[in-house]
Structure formats: C-alpha cells, structure tokens
Amino acid sequence: MADALKIGIAGLGTVGASLVRVLQTRADMLAVACGRPIVATAVSARDRSRDRGIDVSGAQWFDDAVEMARHADIELFVELMGGSGDPAYSSVKAALSRGLHVVTANKALLAKSGVELAVLAEEKGVILNFEAAVAGGIPVIKALRESLTGNTVSRVYGIMNGTCNYILTRMEKEKLSFETCLKEAQRLGYAEADPAFDIEGNDTAHKLSILTTLAFGTQIAADDIYLEGITNISLEDIEAAADLGYRIKLLGVAQKTASGIEQRVHPTMVPQDSVIAQVDGVTNAVAIESDILGELLMVGPGAGGNATASAVLGDIADIAKSRPGAQLVPSLGRPARQLDVYKRGEIQSHEGGYFIRLTVQDKTGVFASIATRMAENQISLESIMQRPKSHNDKAERQTVILVTHATTEHSVRQAVAAIETEGYLIGKPQVIRIERPVAN
Amino acid sequence: MADALKIGIAGLGTVGASLVRVLQTRADMLAVACGRPIVATAVSARDRSRDRGIDVSGAQWFDDAVEMARHADIELFVELMGGSGDPAYSSVKAALSRGLHVVTANKALLAKSGVELAVLAEEKGVILNFEAAVAGGIPVIKALRESLTGNTVSRVYGIMNGTCNYILTRMEKEKLSFETCLKEAQRLGYAEADPAFDIEGNDTAHKLSILTTLAFGTQIAADDIYLEGITNISLEDIEAAADLGYRIKLLGVAQKTASGIEQRVHPTMVPQDSVIAQVDGVTNAVAIESDILGELLMVGPGAGGNATASAVLGDIADIAKSRPGAQLVPSLGRPARQLDVYKRGEIQSHEGGYFIRLTVQDKTGVFASIATRMAENQISLESIMQRPKSHNDKAERQTVILVTHATTEHSVRQAVAAIETEGYLIGKPQVIRIERPVAN
Numbered sequence: 001m002a003d004a005l006k007i008g009i010a011g012l013g014t015v016g017a018s019l020v021r022v023l024q025t026r027a028d029m030l031a032v033a034c035g036r037p038i039v040a041t042a043v044s045a046r047d048r049s050r051d052r053g054i055d056v057s058g059a060q061w062f063d064d065a066v067e068m069a070r071h072a073d074i075e076l077f078v079e080l081m082g083g084s085g086d087p088a089y090s091s092v093k094a095a096l097s098r099g100l101h102v103v104t105a106n107k108a109l110l111a112k113s114g115v116e117l118a119v120l121a122e123e124k125g126v127i128l129n130f131e132a133a134v135a136g137g138i139p140v141i142k143a144l145r146e147s148l149t150g151n152t153v154s155r156v157y158g159i160m161n162g163t164c165n166y167i168l169t170r171m172e173k174e175k176l177s178f179e180t181c182l183k184e185a186q187r188l189g190y191a192e193a194d195p196a197f198d199i200e201g202n203d204t205a206h207k208l209s210i211l212t213t214l215a216f217g218t219q220i221a222a223d224d225i226y227l228e229g230i231t232n233i234s235l236e237d238i239e240a241a242a243d244l245g246y247r248i249k250l251l252g253v254a255q256k257t258a259s260g261i262e263q264r265v266h267p268t269m270v271p272q273d274s275v276i277a278q279v280d281g282v283t284n285a286v287a288i289e290s291d292i293l294g295e296l297l298m299v300g301p302g303a304g305g306n307a308t309a310s311a312v313l314g315d316i317a318d319i320a321k322s323r324p325g326a327q328l329v330p331s332l333g334r335p336a337r338q339l340d341v342y343k344r345g346e347i348q349s350h351e352g353g354y355f356i357r358l359t360v361q362d363k364t365g366v367f368a369s370i371a372t373r374m375a376e377n378q379i380s381l382e383s384i385m386q387r388p389k390s391h392n393d394k395a396e397r398q399t400v401i402l403v404t405h406a407t408t409e410h411s412v413r414q415a416v417a418a419i420e421t422e423g424y425l426i427g428k429p430q431v432i433r434i435e436r437p438v439a440n
Numbered sequence: 441m442a443d444a445l446k447i448g449i450a451g452l453g454t455v456g457a458s459l460v461r462v463l464q465t466r467a468d469m470l471a472v473a474c475g476r477p478i479v480a481t482a483v484s485a486r487d488r489s490r491d492r493g494i495d496v497s498g499a500q501w502f503d504d505a506v507e508m509a510r511h512a513d514i515e516l517f518v519e520l521m522g523g524s525g526d527p528a529y530s531s532v533k534a535a536l537s538r539g540l541h542v543v544t545a546n547k548a549l550l551a552k553s554g555v556e557l558a559v560l561a562e563e564k565g566v567i568l569n570f571e572a573a574v575a576g577g578i579p580v581i582k583a584l585r586e587s588l589t590g591n592t593v594s595r596v597y598g599i600m601n602g603t604c605n606y607i608l609t610r611m612e613k614e615k616l617s618f619e620t621c622l623k624e625a626q627r628l629g630y631a632e633a634d635p636a637f638d639i640e641g642n643d644t645a646h647k648l649s650i651l652t653t654l655a656f657g658t659q660i661a662a663d664d665i666y667l668e669g670i671t672n673i674s675l676e677d678i679e680a681a682a683d684l685g686y687r688i689k690l691l692g693v694a695q696k697t698a699s700g701i702e703q704r705v706h707p708t709m710v711p712q713d714s715v716i717a718q719v720d721g722v723t724n725a726v727a728i729e730s731d732i733l734g735e736l737l738m739v740g741p742g743a744g745g746n747a748t749a750s751a752v753l754g755d756i757a758d759i760a761k762s763r764p765g766a767q768l769v770p771s772l773g774r775p776a777r778q779l780d781v782y783k784r785g786e787i788q789s790h791e792g793g794y795f796i797r798l799t800v801q802d803k804t805g806v807f808a809s810i811a812t813r814m815a816e817n818q819i820s821l822e823s824i825m826q827r828p829k830s831h832n833d834k835a836e837r838q839t840v841i842l843v844t845h846a847t848t849e850h851s852v853r854q855a856v857a858a859i860e861t862e863g864y865l866i867g868k869p870q871v872i873r874i875e876r877p878v879a880n
Contacts, residue, residue: 275715
C-alpha cells in the first residue's frame with residue numbers, strides 16, 4: 001500500500017470534530033477504498049483546551065491556521081473555519097502557494113475569492129475541492145464538474161438553505177406565522193441568533209454563485225444576484241398558494257437568458273405535484289437542467305456536522321486516490337483563467353408566471369380596474385380570485401389573488417405600480433414568482 | 441494541450457449515435473474541460489450500410505467488435521452493444537486484456553461478469569467505468585463509489601425501470617388497467633414488444649445487483665434476488681393504496697439485515713407525501729441511506745439515447761482527465777478481489793409493513809376470522825377496512841384491505857395461508873410490501 005496521505009485540519013467545530021472522528025474510526029475502510037491511509041497529522045483551532053470529544057493528541061497542534069498551512073508536514077490542507085476573510089483566506093492561499101491540495105467547506109470564501117484561489121491551485125498543479133460548500137452532503141459540485149461534462153446547462157436551481165425551508169414548511173403544515181416558526185428554528189438550532197444571513201437569502205446567494213460558475217463557465221459574481229428573502233411571506237400567501245396548487249420555497253435560480261445569466265434568490269411558487277415541492281424541513285435539493293442529460297434533481301441533507309463531513313471526506317478521498325502526474329480536474333469545471341466574464345441577466349427582463357396578492361377596499365369596480373391594468377401591460381391571467389374572508393377580516397377589505405401566464409418582471413412591476421396609484425389598495429402588494437420544473 | 445484520447449465505439453444504436461454526435465459537435469468544449477481532445481478513431485456495428493444520421497467516415501470501421509478491441513489504435517473501448525454474452529463479453533475482455541480502458545452501459549454484462557471484468561481491469565491498471573448501466577443519466581455510481589467514501593450504507597433503493605413506472609403512473613392518473621397502459625407504453629416505445637424483462641422486474645434486478653456491490657462491498661449476485669413484477673397489480677390496488685395515503689412503485693431494494701443483504705424487486709407502497717412517490721412516468725430515482733451523509737435521493741432520466749450518452753460521456757471524460765501513473769478508483773468501490781462473499785438475507789425474514797387485499801364472501805364472521813388469523817401470527821394491524829362497492833361488484837363478495845404494522849414476511853405468509861384454508865376467500869390474496877424512506 002502507498003504512503004499515507006497526511007492532512008491538516010483547520011477548524012475543529014462540529015464538522016471538523018466529525019471529520020476527525022470518522023478518519024479515526026473508519027481508517028481501515030478508507031485505506032482500502034483509497035489505496036492508502038488518510039491521517040490527520042496536524043490540526044488547528046482557536047482554543048486548544050476545549051473538550052471536543054475527540055482525540056487529537058497524535059496530531060501536531062497549531063494555534064494559527066496560517067502557520068499550519070505554511071509549516072505543517074502535510075500534503076492536504078482542510079479548511080473548516082468559515083468566513084470570507086482571515087484566517088480562512090490567508091491560510092488557504094498559503095497552502096495553495098506552498099503546493100498543498102486544499103479541501104474547503106467555505107462558501108463565503110469561494111463566493112468572494114473562488115476564481116483567484118482556483119487560478120492559484122491550477123498554477124501550482126494542486127487540487128482545490130469544495131463539495132461541502134454547496135448543499136452540504138448533496139454531491140452537486142461533482143455532478144456539475146464531472147458527470148455533466150459536455151452538457152450545456154440551461155438552468156440550475158434549488159432549495160439551498162435549510163433554515164428557510166424549515167420555516168416555510170412549518171408555516172404551511174402547522175398554520176403558524178413566520179415569526180413563530182423562526183423562533184422555533186432558533187430554539188432547535190436551525191437558525192442563528194441573528195438569522196438575517198439565512199432568511200434574507202444571502203446564504204443561498206453565496207451557494208448559487210458557485211453553482212452558476214460551474215454550470216455556465218462564468219466568473220463568480222456573488223454580488224450580482226437579485227435577492228429577496230422570506231421575511232415578507234405570510235401564512236396567507238402560503239394558504240393561497242396551496243389553494244392554487246403551489247408551494248412556496250426559497251429558491252436560488254441561475255438561468256441562461258438572451259440578456260445574460262439571471263441569478264436570483266427569492267420566494268418562489270412551485271407546483272405542488274413537482275418533486276421539489278415535496279422537499280420539506282431542513283432538507284436541501286438542487287435541480288440541474290442540461291441539454292444532453294435532461295433534468296437531474298438531487299435531494300439530501302444540506303447542513304449538519306456529519307453530512308458536511310461526509311462531503312469533505314469525499315473530497316479528501318478523491319485527492320487520496322489521485323497521484324502526482326495525474327491531470328487535474330479544473331476546480332471550477334474549466335481552467336479558471338478561461339472562465340467567461342459574468343454578464344448579468346436583468347431581473348426586469350425575467351420571464352415567467354407571477355402570483356400577485358392585493359388587499360383592496362371592498363368596492364365596486366376594483367376587479368375591473370385590476371384586470372384593466374393587467375391587460376394594459378399585456379399580462380394574460382391564468383386566474384383571478386377573491387379569497388374567502390375569515391372571521392377576523394374587516395368587512396371593508398378583501399384579498400384579490402392573481403396568477404399570470406408567462407410575462408415579464410417589467411410588465412408586472414408596471415401593472416402593480418399603476419394599480420398602486422388607483423387609491424383602493426391597502427398595504428403593500430405581494431408579488432411571488434412562479435418557477436416550473438421542466439419535468440418531475 | 442495533451443494528445444487526444446482515441447476511443448473506439450462498439451455499437452451504433454441510439455446511444456452510440458448520440459455519443460458520436462456529441463463528441464463531434466462539442467469537441468472544443470470537451471477539450472477544454474478534459475485538458476485534451478476526445479476523438480472516436482474507430483467504430484464498430486453490425487451493418488455498415490445503415491444510415492444513422494451521423495458521419496463516421498473519419499473513423500476506422502470494424503465489422504467485428506472483438507477485432508476492434510484487439511487491433512484498433514485506441515486507448516479506450518466504449519461498449520454500447522448490450523447483452524451479457526458475445527460480442528459484448530469477449531470484446532470487453534479483449535480490450536481490458538490489451539490494457540485499454542473500458543466504458544460500458546451494459547447492465548446485463550456487469551450483472552453476470554462484473555467482478556471478473558473488474559479484477560482484470562485492476563490487474564491491467566486500467567479503468568472500467570459504467571455510470572450508464574444503472575438509472576441512465578443519474579450519477580448514482582459516482583455517488584456510491586466516490587462521494588460516499590467512508591460511509592456505511594444501510595439501504596439503497598429506487599425506481600430503476602421507466603417502463604414499469606410509466607405503466608403504474610398511467611394506471612393511477614388515468615384509472616386505466618394494466619393491460620391498456622402496457623399497450624400504450626409499447627406504442628410510445630417505452631416498452632419492448634416482449635415486455636417480460638421489464639415488467640417482471642429482471643431489468644431492475646440487474647441494476648440493483650450492481651448497486652448492491654457498490655453499496656455493501658459484496659460480490660455481484662444478480663441471480664440471488666427476490667423478484668416480483670408488476671403484472672399482478674390491479675387498478676383496485678392502486679386506488680386502495682391512494683385511499684390509504686400510498687402510491688405503488690416497482691422498487692429495487694438492497695438492505696443490510698441481521699441475516700445478510702436483502703435484495704428484492706417488487707411492487708412497493710411508498711407514502712404519498714414522500715419525495716420518491718412523486719417520481720412519475722419514465723423518470724428514475726435512486727435513494728441511498730448511509731450513516732454519515734444521511735439520505736441522498738437522486739431523480740432523473742433513466743433511459744433514452746441522450747441521457748445514456750451523457751452518462752457514458754461523463755465516464756469517458758473521467759478517463760480523459762486521468763493520466764498514466766494516476767491511482768485507479770476501484771471500479772466496484774473497493775478492489776474487486778477484496779469484495780466480500782454475498783450472503784443472502786432471506787425474504788422470509790424481511791421486516792416491514794404490509795398491505796393485504798382480500799376478496800371474500802360477504803358473510804358474518806369473515807372480519808373476525810381474518811383479524812384472528814393475523815393476531816395468531818403476532819401481526820398488529822394499522823388499519824382494516826372494507827372497500828366501498830362499485831356498481832359492478834357482485835353483491836355476494838366484498839373486498840377487505842389490511843395494513844399491518846411492521847412484521848415479518850414469514851408471519852404474513854403464515855397468516856395468509858391460514859386464511860386461505862377458511863373457505864371464504866375468492867381468488868388470490870394480494871400482498872404488497874410497504875417501504876418507508878427514513879426522511880424525505
């Protein structure tokens with residue numbers, strides 16, 4: 001059997017501890033599968049004294065991850081600290097510069113500096129793997145980078161934030177408010193004390209930007225994403241969606257259009273009988289539509305120490321199985337210097353169906369006015385309905401729900417703006433885009 | 441750029457023609473992704489004169505695939521002829537013996553000779569890839585072999601035959617008989633003129649045997665699978681399943697049990713709100729349950745020239761990216777000589793829930809007798825119900841539906857045998873196993 005692959009692990013939180021445990025308990029199995037043992041010979045974390053329930057006494061300890069990247073006797077640097085800044089950035093850069101392979105689970109780092117790091121890895125002839133950075137345990141990076149070679153991707157979309165999906169699922173199943181479900185998610189550890197990063201869609205955007213690059217061969221453009229979170233979704237929206245045969249999911253969608261690549265993260269209505277509509281709770285799902293393969297959907301755990309560690313381990317195993325002299329699979333699907341410049345598809349030109357919920361004064365002519373404003377903007381309606389009033393509803397207001405056939409964002413915004421000037425609208429209109437899977 | 445990878449394609453049916461087309465039209469894209477061009481320099485098929493809508497004039501023609509494997513100037517032999525016998529077997533063996541890499545889409549060949557061929561590939565230091573052999577375009581082989589490295593799999597199951605899933609879906613959605621839907625599937629080209637291989641479950645069994653080996657590290661045992669097809673499934677079963685919150689799918693299931701590895705292919709009731717229950721028509725799905733990752737489900741096209749060609753292309757690309765000196769990923773997940781002997785888990789000891797449909801004479805005491813026979817066999821019932829009679833039902837008979845809590849196959853068979861001796865049963869009892877996803 002060949003020499004052991006010596007790895008250094010920076011970050012011993014949930015994922016890091018899980019990884020150390022698996023490397024120790026499955027050492028024999030891994031050695032058989034990879035053709036050589038994998039041994040963590042160096043570890044780094046902030047607090048050496050903390051009890052993590054793992055034994056790292058056999059590994060060299062570094063207080064400083066950058067030091068470990070520079071000096072540890074390792075071939076592979078595993079970055080599990082998170083964050084787009086230091087020490088993650090500097091340590092990964094130091095490791096690659098030194099000619100070490102790198103495995104990272106850090107979506108923020110890749111969203112910000114992925115291309116730069118991939119260029120460096122290719123210059124140094126080493127591997128940069130990051131399966132765990134998007135949708136946790138779901139092997140979507142490998143699918144895009146390897147299985148779909150030769151395919152032209154037209155759309156990639158998915159449920160990539162467990163917190164949001166947990167909240168939306170609970171709201172629907174238990175008929176609870178957004179606020180109640182958010183608190184429940186926090187209590188269960190599915191949401192952070194400051195949940196903004198998840199519920200505003202930023203986390204999904206980071207992941208989407210990485211998928212976009214792999215799917216379309218463009219540079220990573222994480223700041224160029226249309227973003228809408230789920231804080232504005234009410235139980236009323238969810239119930240109206242159900243009545244119309246839809247569920248609401250926070251999707252990240254990247255799509256090739258005439259004007260460029262659309263990248264958008266927003267609450268989305270998906271048909272109730274589609275497979276992705278059934279993905280509940282903290283589970284993630286990613287769909288890829290491509291011209292040769294067709295539609296591929298992958299569903300699995302998007303977070304959690306073990307699922308993430310499993311993806312990291314798969315990346316490590318791929319490196320253990322490789323050898324000097326082997327051709328490198330480009331980290332981002334094609335050589336990083338050959339990525340196209342990202343050209344943004346403007347949200348204004350987005351085409352699709354829309355759900356529009358309006359609270360209006362209960363008076364004659366409102367229906368006609370709404371329908372007229374839609375027609376003036378060439379929007380054809382699939383349905384227009386008045387929601388049955390609940391006991392609590394004030395008599396003088398009613399809810400009007402519209403579902404449009406395919407139209408453009410621009411037309412919808414024009415129509416809604418026109419309706420807003422009419423004077424019968426109460427509160428803000430709710431507009432939710434509809435996304436239809438090609439199949440499934 | 442490195443030298444081109446020269447490949448020979450044996451078999452120019454739908455998949456082969458699609459592959460040739462893609463290699464030609466995407467040549468530049470593939471060269472960038474793989475670091476070198478991929479060129480089909482040799483082809484083989486039975487009839488040289490047939491018009492396949494592709495240009496193979498630049499490739500050397502072989503009437504005999506074995507000749508091509510032995511003598512063509514190629515590094516990689518692509519087998520797309522199908523069948524477990526010759527010329528597929530001899531040509532793949534000749535190619536591996538000569539030190540060529542092999543990509544095949546041939547499930548029958550692998551089910552019969554997969555271990556022998558993997559041993560040969562490993563002796564010769566070449567790659568044997570077969571992503572397209574199971575579930576078409578779904579990258580389940582790569583997931584099991586690479587992404588799940590280090591995981592212990594507990595169960596793998598899936599919808600792996602599009603013909604059966606098409607028939608079952610049509611029966612449910614259109615309330616049609618099995619026979620009508622089978623004819624429709626034949627008319628649309630989803631089913632062969634002789635459909636036995638699909639509808640009796642043999643096709644699923646071949647695929648399952650390959651997944652079992654990758655999941656559990658045991659030798660391929662395609663002849664050691666409990667097999668039940670869908671010919672016995674009536675619209676009445678499907679409707680009763682729907683009333684109870686289930687759908688009926690033909691699943692292949694491999695599961696680790698105390699007595700060995702259960703491999704079974706049979707109609708299965710899955711909960712209506714599970715993700716896999718939503719997989720309709722010719723679409724395939726494979727779920728993998730493992731201890732570190734959790735549950736991973738992949739859904740996609742299981743057949744068709746393009747989807748299959750896409751999987752073959754992914755395999756070819758992996759080989760194009762590899763280089764002499766690279767460590768080989770063992771074809772079957774671990775070195776083929778180190779696979780464990782397959783120990784069969786007996787169907788009699790299968791544990792799970794059951795759906796039992798009995799047509800009985802409409803007389804006093806029948807319900808009590810059925811319930812008693814169940815209790816005598818320690819079977820606890822989740823529900824027992826009488827189906828509403830339709831207009832056509834004869835007055836003197838009624839249908840009794842039982843759903844059991846988890847029990848054993850042995851107990852169910854004992855109880856049903858006891859009921860059969862009572863004299864009130866009309867026709868044969870219908871017994872369908874229930875399978876529950878852990879999540880999703």
